[in-house]
Amino acid sequence: MTAPFQNAKLHDCRDAFTAALEELAAADGNIVAVCNDSVGSSKLTGFRDKFPERLINVGIAEQNMVGVGAGLANGGKIPFVCAASPFLTGRALEQIKADVAYSQTNVKLVGISSGMAYGELGPTHHSIEDFAWVRALPHVPVIAPADRIETDAVIRWAATYQGGCFLRLSRVGVPDLLPEGHVFELGRANVLCEGSDVTIIANGVLSHRAVTAAAVLEGQGISARVLNMATVRPIDQDAILSAARDTGAILTCEEHTTFGGLGSAVAEVIVDHHPVPMTRLGVPGVFAHTASAEQLLDDFGMSPQAIADSAVALMGRKG
Amino acid sequence: MDTHDLRLLANRIRRRDLQAVYEAGAGHIGGEMSVTDLLTALYFHTMKVDPAAPLDPNRDRLILSKGHTALALYVVLSEKGFLPKEEIATFLQHNSRLNGHPNRVKVPGVETNTGPLGHGLPVGVGMAKAAKLDGADWRTFVITGDGEMQEGSNWEAIMAAAHFGLDNLTLIIDHNRLQQGARLEDTNNLAPLPPKLAAFGWTVLEIDGHDMDQITAALSADNIASGKPTCIVAHTNKGHGISFMSDNVAWHHKVPNEAQYKQAMQELENAQ
Ligand SMILES: Cc1ncc(C[n+]2csc(CCOP(=O)(O)OP(=O)(O)O)c2C)c(N)n1
Ligand SMILES: [Mg+2]
Numbered sequence A: 001m002t003a004p005f006q007n008a009k010l011h012d013c014r015d016a017f018t019a020a021l022e023e024l025a026a027a028d029g030n031i032v033a034v035c036n037d038s039v040g041s042s043k044l045t046g047f048r049d050k051f052p053e054r055l056i057n058v059g060i061a062e063q064n065m066v067g068v069g070a071g072l073a074n075g076g077k078i079p080f081v082c083a084a085s086p087f088l089t090g091r092a093l094e095q096i097k098a099d100v101a102y103s104q105t106n107v108k109l110v111g112i113s114s115g116m117a118y119g120e121l122g123p124t125h126h127s128i129e130d131f132a133w134v135r136a137l138p139h140v141p142v143i144a145p146a147d148r149i150e151t152d153a154v155i156r157w158a159a160t161y162q163g164g165c166f167l168r169l170s171r172v173g174v175p176d177l178l179p180e181g182h183v184f185e186l187g188r189a190n191v192l193c194e195g196s197d198v199t200i201i202a203n204g205v206l207s208h209r210a211v212t213a214a215a216v217l218e219g220q221g222i223s224a225r226v227l228n229m230a231t232v233r234p235i236d237q238d239a240i241l242s243a244a245r246d247t248g249a250i251l252t253c254e255e256h257t258t259f260g261g262l263g264s265a266v267a268e269v270i271v272d273h274h275p276v277p278m279t280r281l282g283v284p285g286v287f288a289h290t291a292s293a294e295q296l297l298d299d300f301g302m303s304p305q306a307i308a309d310s311a312v313a314l315m316g317r318k319g
Numbered sequence B: 001m002d003t004h005d006l007r008l009l010a011n012r013i014r015r016r017d018l019q020a021v022y023e024a025g026a027g028h029i030g031g032e033m034s035v036t037d038l039l040t041a042l043y044f045h046t047m048k049v050d051p052a053a054p055l056d057p058n059r060d061r062l063i064l065s066k067g068h069t070a071l072a073l074y075v076v077l078s079e080k081g082f083l084p085k086e087e088i089a090t091f092l093q094h095n096s097r098l099n100g101h102p103n104r105v106k107v108p109g110v111e112t113n114t115g116p117l118g119h120g121l122p123v124g125v126g127m128a129k130a131a132k133l134d135g136a137d138w139r140t141f142v143i144t145g146d147g148e149m150q151e152g153s154n155w156e157a158i159m160a161a162a163h164f165g166l167d168n169l170t171l172i173i174d175h176n177r178l179q180q181g182a183r184l185e186d187t188n189n190l191a192p193l194p195p196k197l198a199a200f201g202w203t204v205l206e207i208d209g210h211d212m213d214q215i216t217a218a219l220s221a222d223n224i225a226s227g228k229p230t231c232i233v234a235h236t237n238k239g240h241g242i243s244f245m246s247d248n249v250a251w252h253h254k255v256p257n258e259a260q261y262k263q264a265m266q267e268l269e270n271a272q
Helices: A013-027 A045-050 A062-074 A085-091 A093-102 A130-135 A148-160 A204-219 A237-247 A262-273 A293-299 A304-315 B003-024 B029-046 B067-080 B085-090 B120-134 B152-163 B193-199 B212-219 B258-270
Strands: A031-035 A055-057 A078-084 A108-112 A165-168 A190-193 A198-202 A224-228 A231-233 A250-257 A278-283 B061-064 B140-145 B169-175 B203-208 B230-235
Touching: A013 A031, A013 A045, A013 A148, A031 A062, A062 A078, A062 A085, A062 A093, A078 A085, A085 A093, A085 A108, A085 A130, A130 A165, A130 A231, A130 A250, A130 A262, A148 A165, A190 A204, A198 A204, A198 A237, A198 A262, A198 A304, A204 A224, A204 A250, A204 A293, A204 A304, A224 A237, A231 A262, A237 A250, A237 A262, A250 A262, A250 A304, A262 A278, A278 A304, B003 B029, B003 B067, B003 B085, B003 B212, B003 B258, B029 B061, B029 B067, B029 B140, B029 B169, B029 B212, B061 B067, B061 B120, B067 B085, B120 B140, B120 B152, B120 B169, B152 B169, B169 B193, B193 B203, B193 B230, B203 B212, B212 B230
Parallel strands: A031 A055, A031 A078, A078 A108, A108 A165, A198 A224, A198 A250, A250 A278, B061 B140, B140 B169, B169 B230, B203 B230
Antiparallel strands: A190 A224
C-alpha cells in the first residue's frame, strides 16, 4: 500500500448531511431543522426551499436555539439543531445538559465546521473542546464521522435513534474511506487497516491521515492497525482492548485538545482494563496560532509523516 | 481631527481594508465597510487613547463586539500607531498576530477577545462599573452588530447597565439591517431598536452612521444623561461606499474577484 488518496476526490461532509436530511424529511414530516442565522454555513438552503415551514431560524441566539429544539422534541418533532460547533456546544452547553441530556429529549445536535475547520478565524471559532464537554454528559452519544459515506449513515441512524445525540461534522474536504452503503452502528469502530505492531485510532478529518500514516509505516516494515472510531461516547471498549492485546501500543489522533477527547476516552479504557503504552496526538492544551485548518493539523504533529514518526517512537516504549 | 479629515481618513481605511481582504482572500467586508466611520471617529476624535501607553489605566475603552470585522479595527489601530502599518499585510497569514478575530493578548489596543457574538456588552458593563468604583472618568464604548442584538446576553447586560446607572457606558449598534444569511426583518426582526433600549432605561440617540458630523456629535460626552447609559443606534449600510456591495447580503464575507476589486477601489478613490 503506497500513498493512498493521491488523486482521490475530496468531499465536504456538509453536503452528505443535508442530502440525507432532505431525503429523510421528504419521507417524515416530523423532521425539522433549527439554526442560528446559519442557513448557508449549515448548507440548509435546499432544506429551506423544499420545506420552508420546517426550517426554524431563531436568529443569532444559540441558547434559545437548543431550548427551542427541546420544545420541538417534546411536541413530537425530530429537530436537527444545526450551528457552528463552537457556538452550539460552547454557548448552549447548559441547555444541552439540562434540556437535552438530563431531560432526555430527542434532539439531534449537529455541530458544523467543528475542530479547527475555521482555521484563520482563530480559537473563538475552533471547536476543539466539544468532545470533552459533551462527552461528560449522560444520554448524549458523541459521534464524529470521517467521510461523506459515514456522514450519510450517521444522519440516517440519528433520525431513527430515540434520544439526543451530538454529531460533529467538518467542512474540510475528505476522501472516501468507508464502503458505499456502510451502515452506522453506535459505539462500534471500523477497522480501516489490519495490523499487528501498533494501533492508530482516529476519527473525523484525522482518519484518512491515519490511513496514510499506516502506509508510511508499512514502507518501514511496520504493520499498523487503523481504527476509525467515530463514536467517542459510548466508546468501543472491545475494539480498544483487542487493539491493546493484539498490538501492544495505541496512538490516538484527533482534531481536539488532548484534554478530555478521543485520546482520553481511549486511555480511560486502557488504564482500567489493559494498560499498554499510549500516545495521544491532538492540540496540546493551547489556543491555536493563525493558520489554515490543514496547516494547523500539520503544525500540531498530525501530518501523516509525523503520525508515523510518533507511532515509531511509541513502539519503542513497548515492553 | 475635524470631520473633513475624518472623512478622508475613513476613506483611506476602507481602501486598506479592501486591499487586505482581496489579498488574504477572506474577511467580512460588508460589516467592515459599515463600521469604519464609527471606528474612525472614536479613535481619531472622541477617545482618549495613547499608542505609547496602550494599558494606561485612565484610557477610554473600545470593544468591537462584532469581532468578525476585526480587520477594520486592525487598520484603525495601525493608523493610530498601535501596530506597524506594514503588519496589515500579514492578515490571516501563518503565525500572524492578526487572525480573523481580535486578540488582546497579541494585539496592543484590543481590550477583550471577541468573535462569538454577544460577549462585548457584558464585558463593557464590567469595565464601566470598574471606572465607577474608582471614581474615574474614562468612558467605555461597545460596538455591536444589529444581528448580534439577537443574543440574549446583550439584553442581560442592558438591564444591568441601567440598573447600575452606568452613564459612562455607550453602546453603538451598527444598524445595517443585514446579518449573515439574510436581512434582520426576514430572520428575527428587532427593529425598531430605539424604543426597546429606551424601555430598559437607556438614553437613545439615532444617527446616520456614515455622517461624521452626526457621529462625532452623538459621541460627545455632552449627551450623557446622569445615571443613564447611552445607546447610539447608527443607521449604516453593509458594504457602504462600494455600490455593488452596499445593502447586499451576499457581501457578508464574500471576497471580490479582480474586476470587482478594481471597481471597488476606483469607487473609493473617486469618493475622496
Ligand atoms: C455566537 C455566534 N453565533 C454565530 C456567529 C456567526 N456569525 C458571524 S457574523 C454573523 C452575523 C452578524 O450580523 P451582525 O451582527 O448584523 O453584523 P454585521 O451585519 O455588522 O456584519 C454570524 C451569525 C458568531 N460569530 N457568534
Ligand atoms: Mg448587521
